[in-house]
Amino acid sequence: MSAPSRHGVSSRDSRDPIGYAVAAMNKLAQSDLLDRLGIRRQTEKAVFTVTRSGFRTATTAGRAFARAGRRGRAGTRPGAPRSRGVFDLTPTEDEQMLVDVVTELATEVVRPAAADADAACATPDEVLRAGNEIGLPILGVPEALGGLSEERTAMAGTLVAEALAKGDLGIAVAALAPGSVATALSLWGTDEQQATYLPAFTGDEPPAAALALTEPAVLFDALEPGTTATRIDDGYVLDGVKSLVPRGADAELFVVGARLDTGANALFLVEAGADGLSVEADPSMGVRAASLTKVVLDGVRVDEGALLGADDGTTYAECVRLSRLAWCALAVGTGQAVLDYVTPYVKEREAFGEPVAHRQSVAFMVADIAIELQAMRLLTYKAAGRVGAGKDARREIGLARELCASKGMKIGLDGVQLLGGHGFVKEHPVERWYRDLRAIGVMEGGVLV
CATH class of the missing domain: 1.10.540.10 (Acyl-CoA dehydrogenase/oxidase, N-terminal domain)
Structure with a gap:
């Protein structure tokens, strides 16, 4: 029986949802x-x-x-x-x-x-x-x-x-x-x-698993996928190519976005062992640690039970929005890493006998990073709050996405500029963060909240 809490109810009943996460995560300590x-x-x-x-391999499911x-x-x-x-x-x-x-x-x-x-x-x-x-x-x-x-x-x-x-x-x-x-x-x-x-x-x-929405197309629009899902008697046939899929070579399950015969978009659960599904390396400029891959679907058959959510496009659109929100959060975290790194650097690095932070151009650039980062964070949090409350967050997610994509890249660029020649070499992590931040406006799917 659960022990009573200070409010007179069981600790299980009083714990809020994040409390369950904290209880599990405290195992780390x-x-x-x-x-x-x-x-x-x-x-x-x-x-x-x-x-x-790179490699190209037909995947096989690691588990049934x-x-x-x-x-x-x-x-x-x-x-x-x-x-x-x-x-x-x-x-x-x-x-x-x-x-x-x-x-x-x-x-x-x-x-x-x-x-x-x-x-x-x-x-x-x-x-x-x-x-x-x-x-x-x-x-x-x-x-x-x-x-x-x-x-x-x-x-x-x-x-x-x-x-x-x-x-x-x-x-x-x-x-x-x-x-x-x-x-x-x-x-x-x-x-x-x-x-x-x-x-x-x-x-x-x-298991490793991946949300596959991005496609290798010029000016790709996630809401206009080229991958198709053709209706057959006992299910669907998927054809198309997905790119920048994280950990695709190890994934045992994919959630794939595709366009139905009706013109609406939908999501499908595709197991790695499906006939006609293959994976090849798709290394990129940034986000390299995610083991990005290209997933090729060549006549992949799935049954009716593979359709995830609604077939009228609403589930797919919501998935795209929640993915974009996740990428905004990633941009905020990486932008904070840049700010935390360059601030002490410019105070300690000397040129002409004084710290470079004494130069107004340098000080203003660091201040701009802090201002832009806070704006990105506030928009992202507001959008997440509306999603969590079950409210329409399309506008807020769109604003956060636009700001994080443009200002995130600028923060990465300014970080490299502030380090001068050091910003161009791998001895310092800022060049990696710059490459990663450029993905915010390009990648769709992969993660969602």
Whole structure:
């Protein structure tokens, strides 16, 4: 029986949804992960080639997803959040605890591994396991389905993405990609889909999984995908190419966006072992630690139960928006990393007998970074707050996306400029952050909150 709390109710009943996340993530403090992973080491994972010809392989499922649950029955959804009745972007006490734990992971584990992961185009398995141990794959999964939340936790996901990206954006994408698929299943999956796939994510060894929306097309618009889903008697046939898919070579499950015969867009669950599905290397300018790949769908057949959510385009559009919100959070975290790095640098670096920070042009540039970063953060938090409250956030997400894409790139560029010649070499991480920030306006999918 649960012990009574100071309010006279059980601790289980009084704990808010973020409290469940904090309870799970506090396992980090009781483990030796930080001691084992707090040093830089070369990844032992197979290294991706850095050429576009790269590898190309037909994927095979690492595990069998046994069909379970009731077909046609609606799935379990996260509960509606309790309104505080005021507009307040300040994180709650529990949300701040969550940020503190993830920040420790980003500082002690992610940041030391970032340079090697970027060079190898792969995040070390130990770093990914550290993220799994603190509950990243199930942060957006309802407690009733084995996850950590009772209510919609868009703000929690936003704060986690920001905190991880302060360590490294590429590793953050790699660590958050499986949880994004689990969150999609929680938001839109049927009872059968949730019972079939979510137990793997809530188990001891969550599978790699990816949300595939981006395509290799000039002026690609996520709301106008070229990938098609042709209706057949017993399901659909998918044809098309998805690019910049994180951890595609290891993924056991994909959520693929495609256009139906009706002209509406929809999402489909595609297992890695499907005939006609293959993966090839797709190394990019930035976000390299996420092991980006190209997923080719050549006549891939899926049954009717593979359709995730509605077939009228509403689920697909919501998925695109939630993905863009996640990328905004990643931009804020990486931008903060730039600001935290350049501020002491310009104070310590001397030119002509004085710190370069004494030059107005330098001081104003650092101030601009701080101003733009705060604007990005406030817009992103406001959008996340509206999503979590179940309100229409299309306008807020659109504004945040536009600002984070343009100002995020400017923050990266200014960071390189402030370091001068040091900004151009890999001895300092700012050149990597600049390359990563340029992805904000290009990449779709991969992560969502």
